[in-house]
Structures are given as structure tokens and as C-alpha cells.
Amino acid sequence: MRSPRLAALELKRFGRGKLPRAALVALLLLPLLYGALYLCSFWDPYSRLDRIPVALVNDDKGADAAGQKLHVGDDLSEKLLDSKTFEWHEVSAAEASKGLEKGTYYLSLTVPADFSKRIASSSGDAPETGALQVRTNDANNYIVGSISKTVFSEVRAAASTKASRSFLDKIFISFGDLHDATEKAAKGAGDLKDGLGKAKDGSKALADGLDNAKDGSGKLAGGISKLDTGAGTLADGAQKVADGTQRLADEANGVAGQARPYLKDNGKTVGDSAKLLADSITPVRDNLTKIIERAPEAAAGTRRASQDLNALYQRLCVDKSTEGQVCPTLDKAKKAMATGATLTEDVNNLVKDQGGDFKKLDKDLGDLQTKARDLAAKAPHLSSDLETKIADINKLNKGAHDVAKGAAGIHAGLGTAKTGSTDLDTGVGKLKKGASELNGGVVKLSDGSVQLATGLHDGVGKIPDYDKQQRDQRTDVMADPVKLASQAMHKAPNYGTGFAPYFIPLSLWVGAMVAYMLIQPLNRRALAAGASAWRIAFAGWLPVAAVGVLQIAALMSVLHFGLGLEMQRTAGTLGYLVLTSCCFAAIVQWLNAKFGAAGRILVLAVLMLQLTSAGGTYPVQTSPAFFNAIHPYLPMSYVVDGLRRLITGGDLGVVWQGCAVLAAFTVGALALTALSARQKQVWSLDRLHPELSL
Numbered sequence: 001m002r003s004p005r006l007a008a009l010e011l012k013r014f015g016r017g018k019l020p021r022a023a024l025v026a027l028l029l030l031p032l033l034y035g036a037l038y039l040c041s042f043w044d045p046y047s048r049l050d051r052i053p054v055a056l057v058n059d060d061k062g063a064d065a066a067g068q069k070l071h072v073g074d075d076l077s078e079k080l081l082d083s084k085t086f087e088w089h090e091v092s093a094a095e096a097s098k099g100l101e102k103g104t105y106y107l108s109l110t111v112p113a114d115f116s117k118r119i120a121s122s123s124g125d126a127p128e129t130g131a132l133q134v135r136t137n138d139a140n141n142y143i144v145g146s147i148s149k150t151v152f153s154e155v156r157a158a159a160s161t162k163a164s165r166s167f168l169d170k171i172f173i174s175f176g177d178l179h180d181a182t183e184k185a186a187k188g189a190g191d192l193k194d195g196l197g198k199a200k201d202g203s204k205a206l207a208d209g210l211d212n213a214k215d216g217s218g219k220l221a222g223g224i225s226k227l228d229t230g231a232g233t234l235a236d237g238a239q240k241v242a243d244g245t246q247r248l249a250d251e252a253n254g255v256a257g258q259a260r261p262y263l264k265d266n267g268k269t270v271g272d273s274a275k276l277l278a279d280s281i282t283p284v285r286d287n288l289t290k291i292i293e294r295a296p297e298a299a300a301g302t303r304r305a306s307q308d309l310n311a312l313y314q315r316l317c318v319d320k321s322t323e324g325q326v327c328p329t330l331d332k333a334k335k336a337m338a339t340g341a342t343l344t345e346d347v348n349n350l351v352k353d354q355g356g357d358f359k360k361l362d363k364d365l366g367d368l369q370t371k372a373r374d375l376a377a378k379a380p381h382l383s384s385d386l387e388t389k390i391a392d393i394n395k396l397n398k399g400a401h402d403v404a405k406g407a408a409g410i411h412a413g414l415g416t417a418k419t420g421s422t423d424l425d426t427g428v429g430k431l432k433k434g435a436s437e438l439n440g441g442v443v444k445l446s447d448g449s450v451q452l453a454t455g456l457h458d459g460v461g462k463i464p465d466y467d468k469q470q471r472d473q474r475t476d477v478m479a480d481p482v483k484l485a486s487q488a489m490h491k492a493p494n495y496g497t498g499f500a501p502y503f504i505p506l507s508l509w510v511g512a513m514v515a516y517m518l519i520q521p522l523n524r525r526a527l528a529a530g531a532s533a534w535r536i537a538f539a540g541w542l543p544v545a546a547v548g549v550l551q552i553a554a555l556m557s558v559l560h561f562g563l564g565l566e567m568q569r570t571a572g573t574l575g576y577l578v579l580t581s582c583c584f585a586a587i588v589q590w591l592n593a594k595f596g597a598a599g600r601i602l603v604l605a606v607l608m609l610q611l612t613s614a615g616g617t618y619p620v621q622t623s624p625a626f627f628n629a630i631h632p633y634l635p636m637s638y639v640v641d642g643l644r645r646l647i648t649g650g651d652l653g654v655v656w657q658g659c660a661v662l663a664a665f666t667v668g669a670l671a672l673t674a675l676s677a678r679q680k681q682v683w684s685l686d687r688l689h690p691e692l693s694l
Contacts, residue, residue: 031552502617522536
């Protein structure tokens with residue numbers, strides 16, 4: 001009897017009675033328990049997150065930022081309540097903690113009291129980080145905690161972006177303020193440049209004026225020195241004259257009685273003396289004239305220089321408040337010139353005060369000179385004029401003493417004026433040097449102010465001045481500079497579709513495992529009849545393979561029409577599953593045929609090894625080394641990878657590789673089953689009395 005007929009007979013016995021029929025139906029529907037039912041339970045869990053109760057605690061007290069009230073916590077809470085991400089319950093901190101402990105809430109999100117204050121600080125001088133507080137309880141559910149990390153990462157990113165916008169907007173506004181301030185500084189530098197230009201002109205004028213003043217003060221000092229020398233000569237001469245007239249008077253009065261008889265004999269001597277006196281008066285009168293003429297000119301010149309310095313100081317330091325070393329230096333010059341003017345005025349006042357005396361002295365000297373000449377002319381006639389001239393001599397003596405006294409006073413005053421004029425000349429010299437240095441410094445300042453004004457004007461053009469639209473555009477980019485342009489290749493539409501390649505082969509393996517609990521892996525009739533080992537192997541494999549095809553039809557119908565599983569390659573998926581079911585049936589058949597009752601335990605063990613190493617949930621690279629080592633040698637690894645490409649799309653290279661591997665496993669398992677069938681045709685004590693039976 002051929003293998004297909006043996007397989008048909010094996011299936012035909014399920015039609016005898018209600019219980020076998022029910023068993024066959026259960027066998028066909030069993031994969032639905034592992035495939036459709038399990039996938040249905042979490043087909044799209046993320047679409048129902050709004051049913052998960054979560055506590056929201058908003059303790060934020062708000063803050064003031066740039067004159068506006070900021071309520072970041074309220075805004076965030078409102079958005080979360082409207083988002084429907086979870087089933088939010090706005091409660092107090094105590095209620096959230098109690099509910100999280102009891103399982104009323106799966107997790108809690110707390111907005112701290114200083115959240116707005118910290119967010120507002122991002123636009124201030126001391127920015128701080130705002131922290132949202134998330135609490136989970138893995139005793140309630142571990143997966144919810146993992147999901148919340150993803151959800152709250154998006155919440156944190158949104159809040160951080162808002163804070164960054166505030167901070168960056170402050171920066172761009174500061175750019176505008178800096179631009180305006182620099183523009184004002186540039187204008188101020190331009191004004192400074194103009195002011196320093198005027199100061200440069202003024203300092204040059206000051207230097208030139210002090211240069212002229214130095215020449216004048218030098219001349220004044222020289223003139224007063226000459227006046228002092230002349231006054232000294234005048235005083236000495238006047239004193240000598242006074243002494244001479246005194247002696248003359250004394251002698252004249254003393255010997256008048258005795259001289260009368262002898263005047264005739266001594267007339268020539270008297271004449272010579274009178275002539276000498278007249279000649280001595282001439283230089284005295286010349287020096288006195290110079291003092292009277294030069295004193296007013298010197299006083300007027302120094303006073304004009306002092307007034308010019310005062311006017312220059314008023315214009316540069318009082319009216320315009322010029323900065324730098326100009327004003328202190330100019331103040332010293334003004335005071336020194338005032339002192340010189342005072343000294344020259346003292347000399348002039350002395351001349352004015354003694355003007356009458358000077359004129360009287362000059363007149364007296366003229367008279368004395370005239371009289372001396374007259375005496376010299378009349379000396380030969382003295383004897384006749386003795387009595388008259390004795391009186392004149394006494395008058396002359398008195399006048400000579402007056403002249404000597406006045407000349408001594410003039411000499412003393414000119415000595416003081418000489419010292420003052422020397423100090424004045426020295427001070428004006430220092431002022432001249434300082435004014436030259438000042439002029440050089442002001443020139444440098446003026447050149448520097450030109451460079452400063454030019455640099456600031458150039459800098460204004462380089463500092464950005466954004467308007468509101470430009471500022472908002474740049475703030476948005478810098479607050480969230482990196483966008484995740486994610487593109488999913490062959491994207492699975494939901495959670496169930498992503499896990500279908502894992503649970504479908506699981507259900508087919510379980511289906512094959514249960515099938516061989518009802519169907520014998522080796523047909524006993526064929527074994528007893530001594531049929532070919534390959535025929536026996538095929539006779540035990542074909543019924544389960546046929547049942548597997550029916551299981552695939554039932555399972556995929558429910559998944560497609562019931563749950564909405566969409567396959568990119570439907571025909572390829574169904575064909576691949578048929579190959580998978582045949583492969584699993586061959587492997588399970590061999591384990592049962594070879595090991596008997598123990599083979600059922602091995603079937604479960606192989607199933608667990610495949611589930612843990614197939615990479616159906618997490619990438620196999622994340623598993624321990626043992627599972628990575630056995631991954632390439634188990635068929636479910638290739639089934640899972642192949643179904644992913646067939647259901648969601650992708651390169652078919654993995655599918656063709658899987659087909660080759662599954663075909664090899666199928667042929668190999670059937671060959672081993674045939675070998676076991678040949679061994680089973682020989683009866684042994686182990687077969688008659690098995691050590692373990694199920």
C-alpha cells in the first residue's frame with residue numbers, strides 16, 4: 001500500500017464517531033489559540049494607551065518673565081489632558097503616591113512648584129534646568145514603565161524646546177540691543193572726534209599763545225632787570241649827589257664866613273665841582289625816564305596775556321568740559337600769568353603812585369643840573385653872590401636828599417619786580433613745554449578718536465539686528481536644530497503585524513506537536529507489513545502535513561479577515577507557511593518516532609530553544625552568547641526572518657535562503673524518520689516494555 005493511501009486511512013479514522021471528529025476540529029483550530037488569539041490580545045496596544053490610568057500632579061506656582069506671568073505647568077498639563085496619550089487624572093501629590101502604590105495608577109507625572117521659574121530662568125542671567133518627575137511601579141506593570149519613557153521623552157523635548165526658544169529669543173534681542181548701543185557709541189565717538197578736533201585747535205592756539213607769552217615774559221624780565229640795574233645806579237648816584245650836596249652845604253655854611261674872603265681865589269674850583277654835578281645828573285635822569293616809559297607797557301602786556309589765558313580756560317574747560325590733561329595744565333598757566341600780571345602792575349602802580357615824585361625828582365634833577373651849570377658859570381662871581389647862593393645850596397642839598405630817598409624806594413620795588421618777572425618767565429616756560437606736550441597728546445587723541453569712530457561705524461554693520469520675523473525664524477531653528485527625518489522601510493502598521501512572524505510559526509509548531517499526539521508518527525500496519533522505511537515515513541508525515549495546510553488556512557483567514565493582517569506577498573507567505581508546516585511536521589515526527597514518549601518532551605524543549613533564539617521579539621544580538629550560537633542552526637530562525645520579508649516587504653534573499661534551509665530540514669528529518677522506521681521493524685525488549693510511556 002502506498003504512502004498517500006496509508007495517510008488517507010490514518011485521517012479516515014477521525015471520521016468515526018463524534019469525539020474523533022471533535023478532536024480533528026480542535027486540532028485544526030489549535031493554532032488559533034497561539035496565533036490568532038494571542039496576537040489579537042495585543043494587536044495594537046498603542047492605540048489604547050488612553051485607557052491606562054495615569055496620575056498628573058501640577059504643583060507649578062508660575063513665574064514672572066520679562067514682565068509677563070508664565071504658567072508652564074498649567075500649559076503643559078492642559079496639553080497632556082487634551083493629548084489622550086494616557087487616561088490622565090489630575091490629582092494631588094499624596095493621592096498620586098497612594099494610587100501608584102495600590103495600582104490605581106500605573107505611573108505618575110509631577111510638575112514641580114518651581115518648574116515655571118526654572119524655565120523662565122533660561123532667558124535670564126542664571127539659567128536653570130527644569131525637571132519633570134516621573135514615578136513608575138513595576139509591580140503594577142513593567143511594560144507601561146518602558147512605554148512611559150518614550151512618551152515622556154517627547155514631553156521633555158517639547159518643554160525643553162519651549163525653554164530654548166525663550167533663551168534664544170533673549171539672545172537675538174540682545175543682538176539688537178547691542179547693535180543699537182554700538183550705533184550710539186559710534187555716534188558718540190563721532191562727537192568725540194569733532195570735540196577733540198576743536199580741542200586740538202585750542203591746544204595749538206594755547207601753545208602758540210604761550211610761546212608768545214614766553215617771549216613777552218622774557219622781554220619783561222630783561223627790561224625789569226635793566227630797570228633794576230638803572231635804578232641801582234640811580235640810587236647810588238642820587239645818594240652820592242646827596243652826600244655831595246650835604247658836604248657842600250655843610251662846608252658852605254661852615255666856612256661861609258671864612259670863605260667869603262677867599263671865594264675870589266677859589267671860584268674856578270667851585271665851577272669845576274658844579275660842572276661835575278651837572279654831568280652826573282644826566283644818566284640818572286635817562287634811567288628814570290626809561291622806568292616811567294616801560295612800566296605801563298609791561299603791565300598792559302602781561303595783563304592782556306593773563307586775560308587771554310583766562311578766556312581760553314573758560315572756553316575749553318568751563319563751557320565745553322574738555323577731558324584729559326588740558327584743563328589742569330591750562331589752570332596752572334592761568335594762575336602763573338595772573339601772578340606775573342600782578343607783579344608788573346605793582347611796578348606800574350609804584351610808578352603811578354610815585355609819578356609825582358618821579359616827575360618832581362626829574363624836575364629837581366633838572367633844576368639841580370641847571371643850577372650846577374649856573375653855578376659853574378657863576379663861580380667866578382661867587383664872592384658877589386655868596387650870600388644868595390648859600391641859600392640855594394641848602395635848597396639843593398635838601399632836594400638831593402629827597403632824590404636819594406626816592407631812588408632808593410624805586411630800586412627796592414624794582415628788585416621785587418625783578419624776582420617776580422624771573423619766576424614768571426620760568427613758569428611761562430614750563431607752561432609752554434606743557435602746552436606743547438598737551439598739543440601732542442590731543443593730536444594723538446584726535447587720531448585715536450578717528451580710528452575709534454571708524455571702527456565703531458564698521459562694527460555696527462557687522463552686528464546683526466533682527467526684526468521679529470527673523471528672530472522667530474532663527475529661534476525656532478536653534479531651539480530645535482535637529483529634526484529626526486525618520487523613514488521606515490517596509491513599516492509594520494501595528495504591533496500585531498510586527499509580531500505575527502514570531503507567533504505564526506509558534507502556533508504551527510504547537511499544531512504539529514498536538515497532531516502527533518493524535519496521529520501515529522509511524523503507521524503500525526505498515527511496520528507490521530514490512531513496508532519500505534521511506535513509505536512508512538511518508539505515511540506518518542503526510543496526514544500531519546495535510547492537517548498543517550488546513551491549520552494555515554484557518555489561521556491566516558482569521559488573521560487577515562478577523563484582525564486585519566495585511567501581507568505584501570500573500571501567495572509567497574502562504575507557500576512559505578506550507579513549507580514551514582511540512583518542515584515542523586517532519587521534525588516533530590522524527591522526535592516522536594525516534595524517542596517515543598520522551599520525544600514529546602524533546603519537542604517542547606526544541607520549541608523553547610527556537611523561541612528564545614529566533615529573535616522574534618528583541619534582536620538576537622541582544623541575547624546571551626548561547627542563544628546567538630544556536631540561532632543559525634534552528635529552523636524557526638529562518639521562518640521568522642522570511643515571514644518578516646513576506647508580510648511587511650523587503651529583500652527576498654532571506655526568503656530563498658529560508659526555503660533552502662527548511663527543505664533541507666524536511667528532507668533530513670524524513671530521512672531520520674525512515675531510519676527510525678527501519679529500526680522499529682525489529683522488535684526488542686525496549687519496544688515490548690518501554691521505560692517511559694505517555
